[in-house]
Amino acid sequence: MEVIVDQDACAGSGQCVLSAPEVFDQRDTDGIVVLLNDNPDPRLHDDVHEAARICPGRAITLIGP
Template sequence: MKVTVDQDACTGSGQCVLSAPEVFDQRDSDGIVVLLNDGPDPRLHEKVREAARICPALAITLTRP
């Protein structure tokens, strides 16, 4: 799984961080998503899929490597 984020689309809701804190974080200054790991371990894939699904801005894209 390859993860990309669109920081310009992100609204800073933090749902991704709640779903997969091993993969996503937020900037302290404005809450915009920070990608910690663009190729997460398969054990985290379900959490990452959930984060992408619930992102209100659709700022998370998942693709095959």
């Protein structure tokens, strides 16, 4: 799985960080998503899929399973 984030689309809600803190973080200044790992371990895939599903800005794109 490859993870791509669109910082321009990010609403700064932090739902991705709550769902997959090993993969996502937020900038301290404005809460915009920061991608920590663009190719997460398979054991994190369910959490990353959940983060993408609940992202209010639809700022997370997943490529692959």
